[in-house]
Amino acid sequence: MEAELEFLFGPDGPLARSIPGFTPRAVQTRMAQIVSEAFAQADLRVIEAGTGTGKTFAYLVPALVARRRVIVSTGTKNLQDQLFERDLPRLLDALGVSARTAMLKGRSNYLCLHRMKRAQAEPAASPAALLRADDRLVQIERWSRATDRGEIAELGRLIEDDRLRQQITSTADNCLGAKCPDFGACFVVKSRRAAMGSDLVVVNHHVLLSDVVLKEEGFGEILPGADAVIVDEAHQLPELAGQFFGTRVSTRQLRDLGDDAFKAAAEQGDVPGLRLAAAGLAGPVIQLESRIASLPGRVTTQEFLQRPDVRPALEVVEVALDTLVAELEACRERSAALDALCARSLQVRERLLICSGGEQDERHVRWIEPQGRGGALHATPLDLGEGFGRVFSAHPGAWIMTSATLSAAGDFSHFRRQIGVEDAVAVALESPFDYQRQARLHLPQGLPEPAAPDFPDRVAQSCVPLIQASGGGAFVLCTSHRALRRIAEQLRAQLPYPMFVQGEDDRARLVADFAASGDGVLVGTHSFWEGVDVKGRALRLVIIDKLPFTAPGDPLYDARLNALRRAGGNPFVDVQLPEAIVSLRQGVGRLIRDETDRGLLVLCDPRLRTKSYGRRVLSALPSMPVLDHAAALEWLATI
Numbered sequence: 001m002e003a004e005l006e007f008l009f010g011p012d013g014p015l016a017r018s019i020p021g022f023t024p025r026a027v028q029t030r031m032a033q034i035v036s037e038a039f040a041q042a043d044l045r046v047i048e049a050g051t052g053t054g055k056t057f058a059y060l061v062p063a064l065v066a067r068r069r070v071i072v073s074t075g076t077k078n079l080q081d082q083l084f085e086r087d088l089p090r091l092l093d094a095l096g097v098s099a100r101t102a103m104l105k106g107r108s109n110y111l112c113l114h115r116m117k118r119a120q121a122e123p124a125a126s127p128a129a130l131l132r133a134d135d136r137l138v139q140i141e142r143w144s145r146a147t148d149r150g151e152i153a154e155l156g157r158l159i160e161d162d163r164l165r166q167q168i169t170s171t172a173d174n175c176l177g178a179k180c181p182d183f184g185a186c187f188v189v190k191s192r193r194a195a196m197g198s199d200l201v202v203v204n205h206h207v208l209l210s211d212v213v214l215k216e217e218g219f220g221e222i223l224p225g226a227d228a229v230i231v232d233e234a235h236q237l238p239e240l241a242g243q244f245f246g247t248r249v250s251t252r253q254l255r256d257l258g259d260d261a262f263k264a265a266a267e268q269g270d271v272p273g274l275r276l277a278a279a280g281l282a283g284p285v286i287q288l289e290s291r292i293a294s295l296p297g298r299v300t301t302q303e304f305l306q307r308p309d310v311r312p313a314l315e316v317v318e319v320a321l322d323t324l325v326a327e328l329e330a331c332r333e334r335s336a337a338l339d340a341l342c343a344r345s346l347q348v349r350e351r352l353l354i355c356s357g358g359e360q361d362e363r364h365v366r367w368i369e370p371q372g373r374g375g376a377l378h379a380t381p382l383d384l385g386e387g388f389g390r391v392f393s394a395h396p397g398a399w400i401m402t403s404a405t406l407s408a409a410g411d412f413s414h415f416r417r418q419i420g421v422e423d424a425v426a427v428a429l430e431s432p433f434d435y436q437r438q439a440r441l442h443l444p445q446g447l448p449e450p451a452a453p454d455f456p457d458r459v460a461q462s463c464v465p466l467i468q469a470s471g472g473g474a475f476v477l478c479t480s481h482r483a484l485r486r487i488a489e490q491l492r493a494q495l496p497y498p499m500f501v502q503g504e505d506d507r508a509r510l511v512a513d514f515a516a517s518g519d520g521v522l523v524g525t526h527s528f529w530e531g532v533d534v535k536g537r538a539l540r541l542v543i544i545d546k547l548p549f550t551a552p553g554d555p556l557y558d559a560r561l562n563a564l565r566r567a568g569g570n571p572f573v574d575v576q577l578p579e580a581i582v583s584l585r586q587g588v589g590r591l592i593r594d595e596t597d598r599g600l601l602v603l604c605d606p607r608l609r610t611k612s613y614g615r616r617v618l619s620a621l622p623s624m625p626v627l628d629h630a631a632a633l634e635w636l637a638t639i
Contacts, residue, residue: 001040001066005032008061008095015057018094023595025432031058034427035400039066039228044392044399044424046234046416048406050431050622051589055402056087059230063200064097068227070200071395073208075233076531077105078508084202102198104191104222106206111150112170113182116140118263119167136164150187172214173253173344174260179336196224205237209244212394227397233531234401235582238418242380242556245387246364249351251289251374254317257341257348258282261324264337271334277320277327284316289374300555301366301377305358314356321349355379362566365559380556382563385420392421405585408578409620415582417574433592435622442466442602442632443609450546450605456483459545459604460490466541466602469636472497472519474541477529477587479548487545488523497521502528514538529587535594540639542591546605547617548583549576577613581620588621598639600632 007013009029015022031049038045039062049055060083063070074080084103092099120137136158143155152159152169159165170188183189195201201223208231211223231237258281265275291310305311325345332342355366355377366379381387392399401424406415412426444462448455456478467474476491478484488501498517500510502524511528514520515538522528526548550557561571569575591599601624608614627635 001036001062002033004065005029005036005062008032008065009057014094014096015061015091019090025052025054027429027432028054028058031055031402031429032062035059035230036062036066038398038400039063039068042227042396042398044401044421046406046412046424046426047400047402048412048426048428049402049404050429050433051404051592052431052433052595053404053429055232055404056083057091059232059400059402060087060091061095063228063230064091064095064099067097067099067199069224071208071223071226071229072200072202073229073231074202074204075236077109077204078531079232080105080202080204088200088202099199100197101200101202102191102194103202104195104207105151105204106210107175107188108165108169108171109152110187110191111140111144111147111152111168112175113144113185113187114176114180115170115174116144116168117182119164122167122263137168140168147187149191171256172210173348174256174340176336176340179340192222195222198224201226205231205233205240209241209391212391213244215394223395226395228400229395229397230400231402233403235403235405235415235586237401238384238415241384241387241391243378245384246378246380247351247354248376248378249348249355250371250376251285251292252372253348254281254285254321254352255289255374257345258285258324261328261341261345264335264341268331268334268338271327271331274324274327274331277324281317281320281324284313284320285374287313288317292368292375293370293373295368295370295375297553298367298369298555300559301356301368302358303555304368318349318352318356321345321352325349352377362563365556367555378556382560383420384418388420404589405582407620408581409616411578414575414578431592431622433595433597433622435592435624438592438595438598439622439624440600440632440635441621441624441626442600442629443626444602444604444629445606445609447604447606450607456486456545457490459483459543460487462604463487463491463543463602464494466543466600466632466636467491467495467497467521469633470541470600470639472517472521473537473539474521474543475528475534475539475590476521476523476543476545477590478523478525478545480551481525483545484523484525491521491523495521499523526583529583529590532590533593534590535597537639539590539593539597540599541602541636542588542599543602544584544587544604547580547607548587549580577616581617584617585620592622600627600636600639602632 006029009015009024009032011024016024031047031053034045034047035058072083074083080103088101139158147154152165214222258278261278262275265271265278291313328338328342328345332339357366364379364381369376406412407428410428416422416424447458447462463476476487478487484502492499498520500514500520500522507527510522511532514522515534518538552558561575564571564574588601591601608617
């Protein structure tokens with residue numbers, strides 16, 4: 001296989017012959033060989049593949065030529081679509097192999113025929129609203145008869161209304177499953193059946209983790225058995241996993257349960273007790289929502305319960321929920337819908353009891369998070385290793401964890417500890433880009449410490465001459481929304497270039513418009529630090545305000561640091577610094593995206609010079625010449 005892969009990825013191989021723009025890269029071939037070795041030995045490999053490696057082809061080609069049954073999981077739907085719609089067809093054609101492929105997304109991405117019909121039958125609040133809703137639902141119903149996959153994204157702007165989207169999609173809570181009258185035509189069922197019969201299935205991390213949870217809860221698996229699981233953008237997995245390995249209940253779930261029970265009671269017509277119980281849940285939930293929505297951010301459940309009027313509001317919800325459960329249990333045999341609602345109400349009540357306990361224990365942290373008009377209650381395990389063990393056991397073949405950033409200066413300890421496999425084989429493959437030739441680094445002097453009140457303003461002032469010298473083409477990446485607002489305001493007042501500021505438009509449109517402008521300035525926070533690919537001269541300057549340390553005060557993060565401290569570890573050395581380095585490397589990776597790119601990286605945090613850990617941070621970045629201010633301006637003028 002090693003020799004075959006060298007040929008496939010080589011200058012005379014099928015990829016070079018068939019795929020426009022394909023360039024043989026030794027590091028890509030090496031990654032493909034490591035993936036192939038993992039397949040053969042059915043073990044777990046952690047592969048850090050620097051920007052430009054071409055890791056997508058490096059893991060897909062071994063999977064296709066070895067004819068393995070493989071699940072590929074990505075961190076974003078955009079990459080999932082790219083893999084399935086573009087990369088896989090090109091590779092199958094170039095390699096001349098056949099494979100059954102499928103893409104599977106979470107159920108909220110698919111039209112629910114049953115809920116669409118229910119939405120059509122529901123009266124609107126006013127005649128004008130009725131006309132608007134009817135018009136859109138007519139269009140959606142017409143589309144439902146023509147679509148093959150039933151993916152909501154196909155509706156485009158028609159489905160930008162979140163309320164309408166909720167009406168015509170299902171959740172794990174409100175799905176009727178095999179008892180649904182539209183089960184035979186269900187798009188979710190069709191997509192899962194296609195996945196079960198495929199050789200290679202492209203999913204996202206939500207689906208991968210949901211599969212294990214649903215199986216454990218007795219609902220059956222949604223993914224086929226596989227010889228191998230490949231996790232791309234694996235650095236995102238630990239944070240996301242906490243949502244699946246713990247327990248969560250939201251005020252929206254409570255509200256939706258009451259609404260659906262009220263509608264079911266109206267359809268039955270002769271269950272006044274159920275109708276009253278369903279209506280009786282609405283008021284208490286609204287009161288609880290207002291108390292959660294008023295929170296400044298995440299807090300522990302213990303802190304939340306100590307706030308005025310919170311505990312009584314929660315107790316009233318629990319009593320109303322108990323009443324609804326009792327009424328549903330009394331009439332659950334009348335219909336499949338009532339039976340499903342009863343099971344759902346029991347599950348919601350159990351989750352609420354688990355999440356609402358104010359006491360903490362050494363294994364879990366209970367916390368509250370405001371979201372929209374309400375929020376969610378959580379009970380999350382502090383150690384994710386056990387949860388990941390269950391994930392790996394669900395698919396006992398080979399596992400490939402890959403990303404451009406998994407280590408801190410080649411040290412994989414933190415990531416391996418997060419996923420509970422501290423002895424896993426880990427390999428760091430350097431980027432094939434020539435940073436010594438293509439990039440330069442500038443560390444501005446004279447800036448105050450990041451904690452200084454005027455730090456964002458001083459950063460903006462230091463940015464202006466650099467952006468003027470580059471003629472635009474700049475990303476300014478901030479670590480907080482406060483800094484974003486201050487910096488964007490100053491740059492907008494002093495620069496003549498088109499400004500693209502996070503929050504003023506959809507992320508994808510901001511990036512597309514920035515790239516098209518050629519001389520724009522984009523100011524963004526963490527959502528622009530990764531998954532953004534602007535090649536060529538349109539992006540020639542990346543400015544980062546400060547090191548992206550996670551701010552204290554998040555109850556889940558603080559609890560994990562305290563648990564590590566109790567175990568004798570050093571939270572800064574073992575967690576905070578490695579995570580900041582990985583996040584910084586993601587932002588730095590925006591600068592050079594192609595062999596022909598050239599650019600300047602500017603890191604404004606003075607701690608890189610003044611703190612002992614600054615050397616460790618800089619050593620984790622691609623090696624590139626460091627320029628003073630005057631030389632940086634000269635370099636920008638040459639790009």
